[in-house]
Amino acid sequence: MYTDFDRCVRAVRSRDARFDGWFFTAVLTTRIYCRPSCPAVPPKDRNMSFYPSAAAAQQAGFRACKRCRPDASPGSPQWNERADLVARAMRLIGDGTVDREGVPGLAARLGYSTRQIERQLRAELGAGPLALARAQRARTARLLIETSDLPMADAAFAAGFSSIRAFNETVREVFALTPTELRARAAHGRAPAAPGVLTLRLPFRAPLCPDNLFGHLAATAVPGVEEWRDGAYRRTLRLPYGHGAVALAPRPDHIACRLALTDQRDLAGAISRCRSLLDLDADPEAVDELLGTDERLAPLVAEAPGRRVPRTVDPAEFAVRAVLGQQVSTAAARTLAARLVTAHGQPVRDPLGGTLTHLFPTAEELSGLDPAALAMPAGRRATVVRLVRALATGELDLGVGSDRAEARARLAELPGMGPWTTGIIAMRALGDPDAFVPTDLGVRRAAAARGLPSTPGALTRHATAWRPWRSYAVQYLWAADDHAVNHMPAH
Template sequence: MGGVMDDDQRYRAVHSRDARFDGVFYTAVRTTGIYCRPSCPAVTPKRANTRFYPTAAAAQEAGFRACKRCRPDLTPGSPEWNLRADVVGRAMRLIQDGAVDRGGVGALASAVGYSERQLNRLLTAEVGAGPLALARTERVQTARVLVETTDMPMADVAFASGFASVRQFNETMRAVFDRSPTEMRAMRRTPVGEPGTVTLRLPYREPIDLARMLRFLGDRAVPGVEEYRDGVYRRTLSLPHGPATVELSEGAGSGHVLCRLRLSESRDLADAVRRCRRLLDLDADPRAVTEVLGGDPLLGPMVAEHPGMRSPGHVDPAELAVRAVLGQQVSVRAARTLAGRLVERFGEPLSTGPDGGLTHVFPSPDVLADADPTDLSIPVARGRALVGLAGAIASGRVDLGPGCDRDEAERSMMELRGIGPWTAGYVRMRGLGDPDVFLHGDLGVQQALGAGGGRDTLAWSPWRSYVTHLLWASLVRTREELA
């Protein structure tokens, strides 16, 4: 949040109940044994009794329980993990993606090139908790959503959340929340939706230009996979245990996005939520972005006109990579049409049948790797680039996973025939969630920069992805004024 904070600065944020720091750090009170978000409305504790932790997992490991009033587990994630490209940042993204639940700590350590002992030492030193504790916190958050928003039997909630047993589930929930799952369900305030549907609120740091972001996604919506109508964006998801659909819109009031998920398997809930958060860049820190860009002579007016500008990500980097190739040297509308044809031909129909305009999940790299590049309704050279990229992703030669090395991913993409700097950079910016990508060769960016196109962009780091979107937004506004 604009630099490393010391404990005195953190305490001042707590004293002023500054919600911008929710999720960036957690405050614990020694005399009560409770940890809170910085904006907790309770009486500010004495400085001598206050401890600060970088993650909820660290506070839990130190023996503190979650506050029942401010519910610190329901905060935006820290923007630090998208920003950092080091081992800790990559490991945190993998843990949030469920890597420990899928393959254990050994697989996590191997993915980032460290031993289990080295990785545990690094994470404990940096974030105050090891991989198992961090993964446990992810499981607890998923379980709380299922307890409070569904009527699923508690045993199903336990296993869907990743717990090894009902007993472990009950003990962990009581330790973290000081309530049993049954008591939490009895006190819930969220109405239960129709069977198979989970409705939840995705928190963010204000401000946010959500309407513009949903419109950005809607303008690029691929027929059959996505649709946008009356400010509501919907799409299909391909999740580990089956397909799903999601609906995203502005929530009543402020501070959250309304998210409605229809899942094939409840155990895919955490994965679906993470993908939606990445799609909408909900863990961003708009204050830090404004501090860097707001004073720039060129960008300052754009920042003021578009407060809360985000850098939209994507739910599936592989899908985005294929769509980026389809979009080479064509308009956004033409790219949508081409992608729609690809979906109709190679996509997997929803097993539950059409849901409004949603009919298919986007074709997987495995399927596209076997396609005939001369029979894709696009120039043969681009068809070969698409099939080659899909094959490289399917084989693992190009790694676009949440814990990948972004530099290596970009390099490996550009080694493929037909993949240039724009395509690789676009995938890095949106698919991999890198906040510091500037698309120098993008025609729209060059048009928006005008005579300033040759300037050094280093002063805009580490938020150059936001600059790219600001420049695109300025072009849209100019076209609207001329229309």
């Protein structure tokens, strides 16, 4: 995108917010970089240059615009859509892998040499993994400075900086303000937050339909781990340095996020997981444009554009829950999951003042599970045990940097993992935008009601025209049913 100069110029001149996060505009005369939708008067064409990432613009010596705050734009949808090395690397960098494990740790997770990763990231994004991680640290630092009362030294180390000097230099270089000046600017009009709670705004590309997104999360919430309270979906989070709790509520132009962490170093990773959970980096215009070309699907798209795929903050957790939910009602699946949580989950205190009591147990914590304690058929009990073992030993990797094709293949090898379960895990845990579940009863019923083929084979053939957005087509078909998961609960 950023190499098409004329197209980028048109996006900037029309202040097209659809391209925020796709590329960044650098102004040669002022040495600042902006998002395409920046409200400032656009510069002359000859004074514009375009970069594929904020890190590349920063490396070239540009600082962030104080007006449009390009560091706060939605992330590029490419990193969730694509499954190649660069996309996997970007998902891992977003989750904080470079800060925790360095570039060698990133390379080890991806199975490539550091040189290969450096070369591919530079070729596509104009910056290597260290520069990309530095840009993320700058964003995290700004959030901590502006939304918390942490002492600056604590904010520096929580953001991932190794020294106060590096923190001060980076903030001044990227934002053209000192940390103290940033905090002073943000303090005007900011409502006081509860001690230890960060109040954030998570941006997204409009439109966003919250109904099925929050409705699904609320209807399937596991007691103790998740709840719907005061107009927000709330849940506990297991994170690399500690744990936390988050409350997420839809607003017209952002998602209101209240986040409490036991270790502030988890901030960037927690935000990344919340964005993934709500599919906030999706490109709804591209999705709806394609799906709307199908005359049978078009009315559903027109009725509620911008549907997202409700995903997860923990792929391993979701995989276990998907197996528990095989061939049972939503209520029964919640009950089974709640029993696992009570028996094996780590107790925690709810810092947001609700009824959250536990973290969902890890595969390692479930490895000693007694199958007889599961109130389900013997075959499904065996599937749960095999899945937990594969996750605990590393035989199966569903993490943010995993190879989706390899993960699906390994899932399919596990006895009891049919096409429906594998497809649901690919859609919601692996984040595959093109996962499809033609055997799902709700999908088949909605398809038949709209004159679409209702047998799995015929529907799969018809759905080839929906690629690469079949996961979103499933959301539109599911939403045609009057089920609790398709309606956001009342406050």
